[in-house]
Amino acid sequence: MSIKPSTDSEGSGISQLSDEGSGISQPSDEVTLTVSDAARAVLSVSPQKWLTEGDPVTLNCEVDGSSTGWTFSWFTETLSLDLSDRYKPLSDSRRGAGGKYSVSSVALNHTGVYVCRAERGKPTYETWYSNTQPLWVTGVSPPVSLIISPSRTQHFTSDFLSLSCGDQSNSDRWTVRRYSDSGRPEDCSSSVSGSQTGSTCTISSTSTLDTGVYWCQSESGEKYNPVNITVHSDVILESPVHPVTEGETLTLRCLFKYTSPSNLRSDFYKDESLVQNQTIEMIIPTVSKSHEGFYSCKHPRGESLKSWISVRGSHSESQISVLKILTSVLAACPYLIVTVVLIYKCCRMRRKKPE
Known part of the structure; x- marks a missing residue:
């Protein structure tokens, strides 16, 4: 018995056993190959994705089926169709082990769609990008306002809907964007019956597919005034x-x-x-x-x-609080001045007192 490579027409390369001189061959023993996909990171948000400016928030990244030794990176999703440019790393994207990205006081510029990724070992083993998690931050006085007509967040199907970015000083620099069931940011005009002219998007006949979060975005990528719009029949x-x-x-x-x-x-x-x-x-x-x-x-x-x-x-409550503090300080000033003067005089009298 000798082992000879197979020479079948398809070039399978499977070795065969051959009895010398008999011309009889048999398949080799089976070999099982297991190909495992890369682990997947899972992203969640706490306490919730809708926030008011100043609220705390934490993004939690975990690796499915594994727990230790991972280093995490954080990204925001862009409008790019090119996979190499689709995820933009945060400026402080690496925060070591633990899988938590915490912001103690969110600002308007934290609005966006986030993903995470994990890696470990040498050579480096990387997970797939995680599921997306949006964060929507509403502010006290954003520089631009999303004006919606009819002025409500829920709309009937087959309605006419207009969305525009109200910045009278420079309206051309703003565009209406949205995040819908497609799972990634896109232009408002991507709606079946939508069109964009300058900073205004119109949807001539709404459908349930138009449900999503809409916001105003500047040429430099700033996002303001997110509004959750739903369409129901x-x-x-x-x-x-x-x-x-x-x-x-x-x-x-x-x-x-x-x-x-x-x-x-x-x-x-x-x-x-x-x-x-x-x-x-x-x-x-x-x-x-x-x-x-x-x-x-x-x-x-x-x-x-x-x-x-x-x-x-x-605003009025904040202003009243500041005024109360200032009033209290001013009211206390005369007493502080008198106290300082008396202490000064006492010190001078002690120095002049003969021994």
């Missing part, structure tokens, strides 16, 4: 487009497309808990930070999608 929640200021009144209505008037008695929910039932509208006379959350409505004709309502601090 029958029932929608009428809620304010932009954050509500503490102390203001918040009014919510449940609208049904096929009745006139469209607002009917409905149940209203916050974070999936019933807060008010069988009313035409839900009114919160004095909004506080505790009212921030996801709201929806329901009546026999159907149920709306959820809308995030953000609450920001009052």
